[in-house]
Amino acid sequence: MKTLYVSDLDGTLLNSQQQTSTYTNQTIEKLVNQGMLFSYATARSYYSAKPATKGLSAKIPLILYNGAFIIDNQSQEILVSNFFLKEEVNDLTQYFNQKNFYPIVYAFINAQEKFSYIPNRSTKQQLDFISTRNDKRKNPIENNLFQGDVFYVSCIASKKQLEGFYHDLKDYYQCLFSKDIYSQDWWLEILPKKATKAHAILQLKEYLNCDKVVVFGDGLNDLSMFEIADESYAVENACRELKEKATGVIGHHDQESVAQYLKENYKG
Structure with missing residues (x-):
């Protein structure tokens, strides 16, 4: 065995x-x-x-x-x-645009793993996290967060704000809502259902x-x-x-x- x-x-x-x-x-x-x-x-x-x-x-x-x-x-x-399906990426793009929230989006872009974020629209908690990551995946951009083959989306913000996102999305995606054991910030991680x-x-x-x-x-x-x-x-x-x-x-x-x-x- x-x-x-x-x-x-x-x-x-x-x-x-x-x-x-x-x-x-x-x-x-x-x-x-x-x-x-x-x-x-x-x-x-x-x-x-x-x-x-x-x-x-x-x-x-x-x-x-x-x-x-x-x-x-x-x-x-x-x-x-x-990976997320293309229609799921479109739905997530529309959802976060409506909420005026800009998460950190992980994807393969031109066969390279990247995490994309918009610096002047990210939460302080997201920027604090990004400041601890200094590698080739870092991809600050001005728009179009959901590009490439997307597999992971992270939102770091207040518990109250993320609770709303969690209840909206939990039936459609794999959503993990928790407090980070190190920083004590609240995270909502969104992944494909599987x-x-x-x-x-x-x-x-x-x-x-x-x-x-x-x-x-x-x-x-x-x-x-x-x-x-x-x-x-x-x-x-x-x-x-x-x-x-x-x-x-x-x-x-x-x-x-x-x-x-x-x-x-x-x-x-």
């Missing part, structure tokens, strides 16, 4: 310093070399996930942007993708021809993958709702509990 192990990143595999520890990296590397099938699932992009997991260089698939993509850790090859951690895990399960899935997480956005897993483990610092759905509760994320579980339970 082939088992796929999948861990959330922030608050689960990463410690409080937003890093995977040397012990976690070495443990996963060793077990992957022995044949363990492992992935992590995160809302982060490849560009922000890689520095956080520096030292974890094993050839593993990564579930990024909450399931929009599955990418090879070493080659950066896209193994599975979930772009969830759970759906990406099922896609990866089929891609790798696995029989069983074991997952680890800490937050509400991990609920969907807990529901489709054969076994699910919440870290000690996880929210109450996730612990109630879990097969079991393991140690705190600062105690390298996912790596400890894998070392003790993977039989090869």
Whole structure:
């Protein structure tokens, strides 16, 4: 029986310093070399996930942007993708124009991953976030936010404003509405309906021809993958709702509990 192990990143595999520890990296590397099938699932992009997991260089698939993509850790090859349909892009363009709101839009433009934003129309919270991202994806523009092959839209603003957007859009798209655990800003992430951690895990399960899935997480956005897993483990610092759905509760994320579980339970 082939088992796929999948861990959330922030608050689960990463410690409080937003890093995977040397012990976690070495443990996963060793077990992957022995044949363990492992992935992590995160809302982060490849560009922000890689520095956080520096030292974890094993050839593993990564579930990024909450399931929009599955990418090879070493080659950066896209193994599975979930883009918005053209009519969905048109609907989102019209919706945000009517609301006079200008989100951050992630897309492939001329085969290059970019995030587009309009500097003088972005919220302060969005500009604060953008200021922390200094890579080739940055694409300040004057108009036409929704260009290229769009896969992810992020809105960072007041809770009240985003609540309205969430209720308008949640029945048509995958919408994740939450407070960032680091900045404490409110985020609304909008993705294609199929772009969830759970759906990406099922896609990866089929891609790798696995029989069983074991997952680890800490937050509400991990609920969907807990529901489709054969076994699910919440870290000690996880929210109450996730612990109630879990097969079991393991140690705190600062105690390298996912790596400890894998070392003790993977039989090869």
